[in-house]
Amino acid sequence: MRAKGIPVQQIILGLALLAGLCWNLAHASEINDLRVSAGATGTRAEIGLDTQVEYRILTLSNPERLVVDLPGVDPVRGLKLPAAAGLVKDVRTGHPVPGTTRVVFDLLAPVVALKPRFESGANGTRLVVEWPGDAIGDPIARIAAASANRPVAPADPQAGSASTTPPPPDPAIASAAATSRLVAATTAAARSSTQPTPAPLPAPVPQASGTIATGVPTRIATGVPTPVVDPKPAPVAAPAVTPPPLARRAGMRPLIVAIDAGHGGQDPGAIGKSGRREKDVTLAVSRELARQVNATPGLKAYLTRDKDVFIPLNRRAQLARAAKADIFVSIHADAAENRSASGASVYVLSLKGASSQRARWLADKENAADLIGGRMPQAGNTLASVLLDLTQSGHMKASEDAARHVLGSLGDVGNTRRVEHANFAVLRTSDMPAMLVETAFISNPTEERLLGDPAYQRKLAGAILRGVDTYFLRQPPPGTMYAARASAEQADSGAGGSP
Structure with a gap:
């Protein structure tokens, strides 16, 4: 009886081991969490896993989407999909082929995602995907929006190599031109104030001044020499004209x-x-x-x-x-x-x-x-270094x-x-x-x-x-307010030194 029973026990044990192996393979990896958040650094998506797995990334356009395929991974039962946040307007899951789970992030704009990475934490492993600059007013958001409307954008690695669209004007040149026009307009206004029929002007003040957040007073000079009305009587200074606030000048960047x-x-x-x-x-x-x-x-x-x-x-x-x-x-x-x-x-x-x-x-x-x-330090490219x-x-x-x-x-x-x-x-x-x-x-x-x-x-x-x-x-x-202020102060200094 023992000799006959051993093969039966072995068969039962083998079947149990095989069943356990199949169960483990079928449940080797699961998506246990999906999160999307937005902040000053951009939009961050997290796919919670129990271990690091193989994944594939696919970017689709019209409409804009980022797709993450996870072979051999299943979503946990009752997985809750996150609400829209930042650049991500919707999150969907599906199975393009049996045994592969697909996570689709519907995007508001064609922003290139940073390279995905795994992060380990107390709740397991997370596959992190980030898109820079979705916050309202964030400079990266403006760069991304501009790159979507221009054939060539320096910060976009996927931009085309040729374009018939003329490049945008240089902000520094535009700012310099705007400053020159402002100085010319201010000079003309000051000269017109000496004529018999005065033109409508803002309320005259002896000198404009401002204060930055550091609490240090800063003079804003008009750059206009003090005109003389009549050489015989004592010189009379013409009322200074208050220039437009520096912060409002066209072409000036912060x-x-x-x-x-x-x-x-x-x-x-x-x-x-x-x-x-x-x-x-x-x-x-x-x-x-x-x-x-x-x-x-x-x-x-x-x-x-x-x-x-x-x-x-x-x-x-x-x-x-x-x-x-x-x-x-x-x-x-x-x-x-x-x-x-x-x-x-x-x-x-x-x-x-x-x-x-x-x-x-x-x-x-x-x-x-x-x-x-x-993160382990990565050996950098010698030429890039x-x-x-x-x-x-x-x-x-x-x-x-x-x-x-x-x-x-x-x-x-x-x-x-x-x-x-x-x-x-x-x-x-x-x-x-x-x-x-x-x-x-x-x-x-x-x-x-x-x-x-x-x-x-x-x-x-x-x-x-x-x-x-x-x-x-x-x-x-x-092209900045600091440059305009320095130029104005230099002009005021030169005017003050003339006889």
Whole structure:
């Protein structure tokens, strides 16, 4: 009986194992969650999975759609589809072929998605797809909309190679022309005020003035010499004409300040003795800095993140470039084993080594953020790396100038250290001045307490803004309010010096 029973047991056991294997294969992977959210960095879609799986991406037009095919994956029973958000107006699922689940994202505009990636978390693995710049008023949204209407767009990698449509006018040239017309009109108005029959003019004022958000008064000169009515009597100054507000002049673009809140998501950054996390401090200071920047005429803020999410270091620089930022400021809070270490520091990129052992250590620590976020460093293309170094080197002097202004302003808030150099991955922006600001030491109990105080955060943000404002006042980019103000002040200075 035993000899006859063994084969039967083996057959039963084999069938059970085969059934279990088939069940596991049939339920190897499931979509357990679908999410769509929108923020300052764009629209983010998350496909929740129990493990990393094979996937295929397909982009379709008319209407605009992004399709994700997941072979061997089934949606969990009762899977809830997310509501519309940002660029995504609808989400659908289906089965184009047996055994493959398809997720379709219906889009509002033809925006190219960033490369999908897997992120690991407490609830399993997520396949993340992101589209940059869907927020209302976001500069990336305007770039995307413009690229949809133009045959060729520099930021669109899928643009055609030829076009008969003339290129759009250069904003700097248009701004210069508009400024010249304004000065000519102001001069003509001032001359007409000396005639016997006065023309209708705005109420005369001795001099126009304005105040930017930093609280520093700024003269807005008319650029018109004081005319003399009669050479015999004492010279009488003609009433000055108030020029149109600089912010309203045609062709004038705002200077975009990219503000990067360090760390985020699964990367908490440094943690103070009382448990305060660096990622929370940097986000609070960055939001306050963005508020003050947006309150300053001629400036506009762009936040690389506006919530507690993890963004890879190279993605932060990519977002700033896509937003056409004029300067990049990454906000951090320092830490050291010595609890008494204190003060603010500002760092800029160096391609030839660090300026000190601490700068090298700090750069290595900050560059390891991608490892904490679950990303392995990727070996870059050698040619691309060389080109990046060449383009970045042209902005190093500008970065150091801006950093010194910011550090000087931070001295009004508390202790400061110095401007240092190291190879920070997040500062490899290639086409704009960039700096990393260590606002204070979160490892110092006193400074940790200050970093959590909204009043102190406002002071820190104000100091950083004053430094950025001073930098742009010293060397204003063409086509901006800062350039128009400098031109007007120069004309006023030249007029004041004539006999």
